[in-house]
Amino acid sequence: MSTNGNGGFVQIHGVCKWFGELQVLDKVDLEVPEHNVVCLIGASGSGKSTLLRCLNLLERVEEGEITVDGQRLTHEKVDVNALRRKIGIVFQAYNLFPHMTVLQNVMLAPRKTLGVSRDEAESRAHALLRRIGLEQKANEYPDRLSGGQQQRVAIVRALAMEPKLMLLDEITSALDPQLVADVLDLVRELAESGMTMILATHEMGFAREVADKVCFLDAGSILEEGPPDQIFRDPREPRTRQFLARVLEAEKLA
Amino acid sequence: MHALHQTLHAFFNPHSYTLAIPDVWAGFQINLKMMVIAEALVLVLALAIALVRGLPGPAAKPLRALAIAYTDFFRGTPIIVVSFLIGFGFPGLQLGFISNRSVMTYGVITLTLVYTAYVTEVYRAGIESVHASQRAAARSLGLSYAQAMRYVVVPQAVRRVIPPLLNDFIGLQKDTAIVSVIGVSEAALSAQQFSNRNGDFPSYVVAAVFFILITIPLARFTDYLVIERERKERAQAF
Numbered sequence: 001m002s003t004n005g006n007g008g009f010v011q012i013h014g015v016c017k018w019f020g021e022l023q024v025l026d027k028v029d030l031e032v033p034e035h036n037v038v039c040l041i042g043a044s045g046s047g048k049s050t051l052l053r054c055l056n057l058l059e060r061v062e063e064g065e066i067t068v069d070g071q072r073l074t075h076e077k078v079d080v081n082a083l084r085r086k087i088g089i090v091f092q093a094y095n096l097f098p099h100m101t102v103l104q105n106v107m108l109a110p111r112k113t114l115g116v117s118r119d120e121a122e123s124r125a126h127a128l129l130r131r132i133g134l135e136q137k138a139n140e141y142p143d144r145l146s147g148g149q150q151q152r153v154a155i156v157r158a159l160a161m162e163p164k165l166m167l168l169d170e171i172t173s174a175l176d177p178q179l180v181a182d183v184l185d186l187v188r189e190l191a192e193s194g195m196t197m198i199l200a201t202h203e204m205g206f207a208r209e210v211a212d213k214v215c216f217l218d219a220g221s222i223l224e225e226g227p228p229d230q231i232f233r234d235p236r237e238p239r240t241r242q243f244l245a246r247v248l249e250a251e252k253l254a
Numbered sequence: 255m256h257a258l259h260q261t262l263h264a265f266f267n268p269h270s271y272t273l274a275i276p277d278v279w280a281g282f283q284i285n286l287k288m289m290v291i292a293e294a295l296v297l298v299l300a301l302a303i304a305l306v307r308g309l310p311g312p313a314a315k316p317l318r319a320l321a322i323a324y325t326d327f328f329r330g331t332p333i334i335v336v337s338f339l340i341g342f343g344f345p346g347l348q349l350g351f352i353s354n355r356s357v358m359t360y361g362v363i364t365l366t367l368v369y370t371a372y373v374t375e376v377y378r379a380g381i382e383s384v385h386a387s388q389r390a391a392a393r394s395l396g397l398s399y400a401q402a403m404r405y406v407v408v409p410q411a412v413r414r415v416i417p418p419l420l421n422d423f424i425g426l427q428k429d430t431a432i433v434s435v436i437g438v439s440e441a442a443l444s445a446q447q448f449s450n451r452n453g454d455f456p457s458y459v460v461a462a463v464f465f466i467l468i469t470i471p472l473a474r475f476t477d478y479l480v481i482e483r484e485r486k487e488r489a490q491a492f
Contacts, residue, residue: 109395113397
């Protein structure tokens with residue numbers, strides 16, 4: 001069922017958001033076709049995370065419209081819970097449930113919201129954990145896992161809901177450099193499998209590799225967007241150039 | 255010398271102990287009964303009220319206000335006054351089903367109402383201590399507000415508040431003696447009656463020992479839980 005008549009699986013039009021007096025999103029427009037990967041780059045506070053949180057209604061949009069898979073999120077009567085089951089989000093701080101084992105973390109939502117039986121949920125969770133090489137950690141609590149392992153569990157926890165869209169919010173920012181690769185490998189694999197994804201990231205090399213489109217956010221709006229080669233090699237906007245130069249500098253120092 | 259001997263005798267007459275122990279023990283069984291029933295009720299009611307107080311949205315405002323009024327009233331009123339209100343007031347209402355209960359039932363109601371108010375605050379602190387990101391993670395997986403509370407927030411909150419909660423239960427266990435003021439024949443009242451009859455005090459010592467025997471293990475257990483948690487948190491920090 002293709003409900004995305006004009007090509008955008010995700011359509012964002014004129015979205016504005018304020019935190020009190022502070023405008024954090026300013027007339028954001030963005031279209032993401034199905035099976036595409038879009039990377040949001042920009043300095044901290046430029047609105048990347050807020051935009052992602054608006055996409056699964058963790059934040060309210062004050063102006064503008066968002067449509068996902070033909071369903072208008074910004075409609076008053078949208079079934080928030082049903083919608084979120086189709087949209088997975090992974091956070092910078094993993095946010096695994098510390099009182100549940102890895103397996104229980106992955107099984108919870110499918111069992112409680114999709115009515116999947118315990119056996120079914122368990123075998124699916126095992127399969128997902130096997131895929132990320134963590135099946136032997138199934139009965140451990142999250143605090144026994146490294147950051148990278150926790151983040152991979154957080155990703156498969158979202159995947160267990162079989163979402164049609166994945167939002168990744170700076171998922172490697174809290175990780176030690178040597179743990180980043182495993183997480184990025186998993187995201188790469190997802191991209192190759194055709195998952196529609198929007199990710200906010202500071203990993204410019206990775207963005208360049210997996211993205212179909214890169215958007216540079218500045219002060220709450222998308223200042224520049226384009227294919228990764230163009231954005232990274234030949235940015236039009238001076239602010240983009242400035243930002244990329246600073247990031248490159250920081251990477252050299254690191 | 256004689257005066258000292260008399261004083262010692264008034265507290266330590268062995269014969270008096272052999273008589274006081276069974277007497278006070280009979281009363282103390284009522285304390286035990288009230289403790290267990292009140293604690294079970296408090297655990298459930300306080301959680302319910304804490305959840306009501308945390309309900310989001312403008313529609314729940316009257317419910318939230320009611321929950322706040324409840325805790326304000328019962329935390330602000332001395333338990334002895336609540337005892338009188340319930341123990342003498344309820345029979346005076348002349349409403350069949352609430353006016354002809356036993357004094358012990360009124361005692362349990364008093365303890366439950368007062369301690370529910372305290373424990374509600376304990377639960378609320380626990381619920382608020384669970385980071386908002388946990389709720390966000392649960393909701394983003396499609397869990398409803400109620401499911402997020404039930405499976406993610408409350409289990410973590412309850413674990414965190416077990417020590418302060420047990421602390422309040424130590425208070426509750428001691429305060430079972432206060433409802434003697436409405437005529438519940440529990441340990442303190444039995445001890446007083448025994449003392450009045452015998453003109454000595456071993457019955458009070460016996461009552462004190464009974465209370466200590468149940469509160470001290472609970473206090474040590476609470477300490478143990480706190481230390482255990484600190485140990486775990488330190489282990490995690492490394």
